[in-house]
Amino acid sequence: MATMTTERLELVPLDPDRDAESLHAMYGDPDHYSFGPEEPTVDVAATHARLTEELAGNGGWTWVLRLRPDTRALGTIGLFFDQGTSIRGLSWGLRRDHWGRGLMGEAAPVVVDHLLAQPGIDGVEAWIDTRNTRSLGVARRARLDEKARLARVYADHTAQQVVMARAAQPSDGTVLATRPxxxxxxxxxxxxxxxxxxxxxxxxxxxxxxxxxxxxxxxxxxxxxxxxxxxxxxxxxxxxxxxxxxxxxxxxxxxxxxxxxxxxxxxxxxxxxxxxxxxxxxxxxxxxxxxxxxxxx
Ligand SMILES: CC(C)(COP(=O)(O)OP(=O)(O)OC[C@H]1O[C@@H](n2cnc3c(N)ncnc32)[C@H](O)[C@@H]1OP(=O)(O)O)[C@@H](O)C(=O)NCCC(=O)NCCS
Incomplete structure (x- = not known):
């Protein structure tokens, strides 16, 4: 796992022991989950456990964002659990006190380019609620495009997600649509x-x-x-x-x-x-x- 830099950021492989405390400001924040199925973690130990589980499930492919020269982790970007497919799910999140500064929009293109250069990864996709306009903006910055829609059930309502995706090697598919x-x-x-x-x-x-x-x-x-x-x-x-x-x-x-x-x-x-x-x-x-x-x- 490489450490990468952008204009303002350092992207460092996640280390739960080092990063859980700072990232608990994000994982314990109910607003972080407005468009996701998970519940906030109750304390730093629970955040540590969630981060450890994520790393075990995705093969270690998570980076934390640091705003140089600060070394605190402000957010994460990385792959979902490995489901044995060459199209990999992607997710990102930032502490709320740093939203709206273009930080994830700066990190995502670099991470996506890096992931798509890896052997075994033919494409990345992010499932984003249609109302999560910030996250859609991040996906577009990383040159992901809308490929499909999926229904999403929340505890009290039903919504839709956009499947935003980018292939490592863009190609023209053979079948364009099916029509009974x-x-x-x-x-x-x-x-x-x-x-x-x-x-x-x-x-x-x-x-x-x-x-x-x-x-x-x-x-x-x-x-x-x-x-x-x-x-x-x-x-x-x-x-x-x-x-x-x-x-x-x-x-x-x-x-x-x-x-x-x-x-x-x-x-x-x-x-x-x-x-x-x-x-x-x-x-x-x-x-x-x-x-x-x-x-x-
Ligand atoms: C999604 C998230 C990571 C965005 O991070 P961020 O650093 O705030 O994003 P950016 O500042 O790079 O902005 C992203 C887009 O939102 C837009 N944006 C910024 N402030 C905004 C605001 N107040 N209202 C609406 N859009 C806004 C930006 O203009 C940008 O779009 P553009 O590239 O088309 O201009 C962050 O909001 C977050 O952690 N949300 C909670 C977790 C989450 O939803 N994760 C994604 C699940 S799919």
């Missing part, structure tokens, strides 16, 4: 229902009346989504489409009920931490909706 293709008897009506319930966007439609329509999960060009097309006169083979959502599953379920759709399976918690239900379109197509579990609060 639904044969239906009434293209405009099916589109109306899917837009109303799932909040999809009409990318374009063809024909008057439309015989083909493309619905996107977002309003942007190239967005993944669902194609809806006129069925030939014959029998329609039903398909199942799985939809990942970022709002509470029960809210989506209520929308489907209000739209008069047939519910094939009511919302149920799955052991893999999702909550799912299934509704049915007129032609027999099934839409399996997979969303976040309910807040526990």
């Amino acid at each position: 293709s639904l044969p239906v008897r009434d293209v405009p009506e099916t589109c109306r229902l899917l837009i109303k319930v799932l909040g999809l966007n009409l990318s374009f439609e063809y024909g008057d009346p439309p015989t083909f329509a493309r619905l996107g999960v977002g309003p942007w060009s190239g967005s993944p989504g669902i194609d809806v097309r006129d069925a030939d006169d014959g029998e329609i083979a039903s398909v199942t489409v799985t939809v990942d959502i970022g709002i509470p599953t029960d809210v989506m379920h209520d929308r489907a009920v209000a739209a008069g759709l047939k519910i094939l399976s009511s919302p149920v918690d799955q052991p893999w931490h999702t909550r799912e239900f299934v509704f049915c379109l007129g032609e027999g197509h099934r839409v399996r909706v997979i969303g976040p579990t309910r807040p526990q609060g």
